[in-house]
Amino acid sequence: MARRGETIELAVLGLLHEGPMHGYELRKRLNLMLGWGRVLSYGSLYPALKKMLRANLIEEATVSPAPVSKRQRIVYEVTPTGHDEFERLMSEVGPAAWEDDTFDIRFAFFSSTDMEIRLRVLEGRRTRLQERLERVQQQLSMTQAEVDRYAAELQRHGVESVEREVRWLSELIDAERGVHVRDAEQPGPGPQFQQTTFQQTTTPHTGEDVRPPTGR
Amino acid sequence: MARRGETIELAVLGLLHEGPMHGYELRKRLNLMLGWGRVLSYGSLYPALKKMLRANLIEEATVSPAPVSKRQRIVYEVTPTGHDEFERLMSEVGPAAWEDDTFDIRFAFFSSTDMEIRLRVLEGRRTRLQERLERVQQQLSMTQAEVDRYAAELQRHGVESVEREVRWLSELIDAERGVHVRDAEQPGPGPQFQQTTFQQTTTPHTGEDVRPPTGR
């Protein structure tokens, strides 16, 4: 299970959990979230929406507040079936490549799941990264001969980045567990991940989020 | 120019600059270099090799040392045309997505090019990343309403990663320029990038390099 096409599906279902939306809007939001330059094309989004409609994962929203919606637009919302599928995709353990590709998306929609799933996703990713680090370091210790300067620097930088990512994941995992404990014991304003060093220049902001590069 | 298919081409040409190789070996090396989990399939490698052969970018090596090579293998080497193509691809300014995807490959083969190209690649990437950072920060300052906790953390982490990448690139650029100066003025052992903090457990190693995740 968990083929490639399901990435869009996961993203769409995740976004629709925030409220009904039409295709054009989904694309905009998705490009901001998963973006950093990459663009989801209409050519893949609209067919995906139709497919999800047929599969009864989403349905046309029964829009009460706007009787005369000016533009031609089709607003979708998640069905109960769609919600189940969302939870399945969020917790799905699939090919490593797929899990890599979807980590950011899953993470962005963590609020729509429960802690069990969150921990599974976080720990899964950490394990995978650690395994790769070990494999790389084994390779390093096995090989000899002179190293190309640039190749070595690239690889050094790569290892460092992954190690940093592992530490980040560990902090998140601790925070998750921390929530668990504190929720019962403390009345405080919930867990902070770490000091939010970079909470930006001006105003707080809405869901116009943007996604990081992660492990490229 | 600079379509997707050319990524393999670039990688193959780069590797063959280190010496003649056959397909199976290329695949192994490539998977280690570009890998961190991703695998280049035979289904794309072998056809690519044939295509490159037809385009006269590579040719079957005139193997002198092994008269009775035991196994069936086709060893390739770069032609002069191939070398030109390699230089073209190394310095090509294409779609941002393509440049992102190939940055690591280009970097890994920096030794086979000259400083002009190296600087162009490094500065090009730095510029692109900086532009994206600015765009993201503009978005942040434009939007209001409450942020989802996880989406915000993801985005914070993303920005931090990209900023780190930019700093890394800046160091590399300085080092490149440093080479330039020092080459003439100092007899020293060439430029160090930074302290090679992580130069590994045991032995130095050969080209069995591995590629970092970069910007995902």
Add this chain to the structure above:
DNA sequence: GGCTGCATGTAAGTCGTTACATGATTTA
């Protein structure tokens, strides 16, 4: 003698992008 790994290749199918096509609506 059989299993594992080396070595090359092809065919089918999937997935997604690019480009095209269409039309309404707001803004300058």
Add this chain to the structure above:
DNA sequence: TAAATCATGTAACGACTTACATGCAGCC
């Protein structure tokens, strides 16, 4: 009223993966 942008969609094409097919060589 012209341009930009909202909004949805389809058709053609390209690229890569998966699975299949084949055979030799070295090791136990």
